[in-house]
Amino acid sequence: MTECLKWDNNKICSVIFLNIKDNVNISSKRLTSKERIGPHNIDIISMIIGSTLSYSHLEKRKNGIGTRVIFEQSNRNVEYLMWFHAYFSSRGYCSSIKPKLKIKIKQEGKVYYQYRISSYTFSSLNWIYEMFYKFVDGKYKKFVPLNIEEYLTPLALAIWFMEDGFSKGKGASIATNCFTLEEVNFLCKVLKSKYNIIATSNKSGKNKGHIIYIHSNSMKLFTSIVKPYLLPSLYYKLGFYK
Template identity: 45%
Template structure:
């Protein structure tokens, strides 16, 4: 199995020319190795494979969070899920680990206390810190560290894989269609995102008011198309979210 590793050399002078190239493979004795150990974030400069960027963007549309490190010059991705979605979180961990983006330390279990003293268990991990991820933090967060939608970026990077990550994170079946939780984003941004989903994927969708915020609703007329678009990229344990539109569960019923 090939493990792709992060760039570990300072190539900032040619970084702009390498944005669309694959990550460097470190080869030793005809085998590829996952690099461990402390490497300063300014030496982790990319470039990054397209699938890495798309999974990060899908996560940021959902539950993912980019953290700009206070003691460094880089950014890391933090991912967490409830204990009910362990398989999905472990899939994300293996995705990043196999490409050299996080350590061999397994995701951590955590406990939080919610309202009415309800105990909540989850599992989380974070990637290494990369100076070459700063541009994503600057694109998705304001100076006040509030997440927003960079539509100009989504026009290029939002693809079926990113949609699948977004839906597995924050999507659900609603009536004859699907709902994408977008409560933290502004109405003006969501209107542009709906237009993007229609123009890029021909999905019929609109906005639903959810108390004081808004969510995106994929209409029944596009439900099957949406499911067919994202199911090939979904973890099996999360395909229940597609309901009757899931080919995986249809095959299981035969």
């Protein structure tokens, strides 16, 4: 494993490269998931972690030994999705072909318009799948990893907020409806222990689970952490602190 520095948005940050082979192009579809091993820098890992806490899900391929990222967004957040796609495709993690709008019909006949990005399959992403998924009642279900604090970088937090965050009064919230109350409370504790952000779980409505509420007295701190990574078009999610 080697480490170097890169220049990004007038900041120097550490980039860790894992198991690099000079003669391997990770964007080649002809490679098997075992051969497509990297590099994975900390920004890519952070984006996957942050997005998996939100809409994205990880898929371990049945006929292979690797994992791919399935990223979905509604047509209301298309600018963010295109930015996400451009970031991943320019680094060889998915096709350069821009995603197209598709219609999805859910329960009770409700029609949704969404975009979908599927990454290439990497055996070296299996560890993230194993962090997030457990086999329960005959299928794999997503859970909050017990070691999430280790990987909840400022960029991961910003990705999570861009996908699931919204302003609420003088504070802000992050939709965590898919997780249990115990998991939501755990995430609140992680925000406190890692960033000193005061957050609590709030009911989202009858049978709609719980969301995270970031208290107003932590918004300046929260904004200072995530805003450097937010798309300007999503500053509105910070409410009074945009």
